[in-house]
Amino acid sequence: MKRTGKILLAVAAALLILIGSIAIGSVNLTPGQVVAILIAKLSGEPGTIDPNLSSIVWGMRFPRAVLAFLTGATLSASGTVMQSILKNPLASSYTLGVSSGASLCAALVMVTGFTIPLLGLFTLPAAGFIGGLATVFLALAFASRLDGKMENQTVILVGMVFSLFVNAILTLLTALSREHLQQMVFWQMGGFSGRDWSHVAVMFPILVISMLVLQRFTPEMDIMSFGEEQAMSIGVDLKRVKLILIGVAALLTGTAVSLVGVIGFVDLIAPHMVRRIFGSAHRLVLPLSALFGGAFLMLAELVSRTVLAPTIIPVGAVTALVGAPFFALVFFRGRKLK
Structure with missing residues (x-):
């Protein structure tokens, strides 16, 4: 099958999953009912649509499905960037401790009830971004002291150590905050219950802007995949490019973790599958990883x-x-190839 056909098939599959996630629930709907309700709501002409079914679809299931899609796209785009930078199919924002740092700062906001007046709903993703970015740059700074060449293995190892340390602090905070214990435990396992259009409104612009920035750097990501020395010989400003890419990846992961909790492995699975099916050109890998x-x-x-x-x-x-x-399949297959 040609590449265009594969892309159209992937888009069709995503649309079918979207309709299925809206139709299936405690009250099952037909695909036709789902489409009719969505068209009626978007056109502003309710017609003969049952208001109860309309409330279920538009008020609960549709925003939940859209938020799930945006979260998966956000995490997958972040994972694509990290795998490109570290040239490792097992790398992700979680590997460098971005998720742990974002979780800790988001938990502090939950416990204290702190809100930045000018940011409002954006306080939580802002806290997640700051925490994730601080953790990853601390890990990179520490790795640079251990290894001046910043070998990828060193970066990943230090990131995992930082992640474990920050997770320990988060566990301690969870244990001490008994009044928020149930909320924080469920949040750390990730979920979309109680999420609505306000969460979509926060995540959507951050994802769109981040994707536009990342798409601008896809040529550099392609060059970096051949090795840092070759990238430098061509004239790529590696330090600047890495800082920008890691910063955007931290923003994406921090936003997702802050809004829906910790959801792992999406940022590992999607980029790997896309590369297997569509090749390694990042101008396609990045948007298709978000779709997958x-x-x-x-x-x-x-x-x-x-x-x-x-x-x-x-x-x-x-x-x-x-x-x-x-993860185990990719890891052991990589060892066999060596």
């Missing part, structure tokens, strides 16, 4: 609330059940 990641997380969200209904499984648990074996 968004579709995958919508499907995971659907599974989380239907497989043991009415009990809702944390979405992070669903992605981990798929992602952990996938």
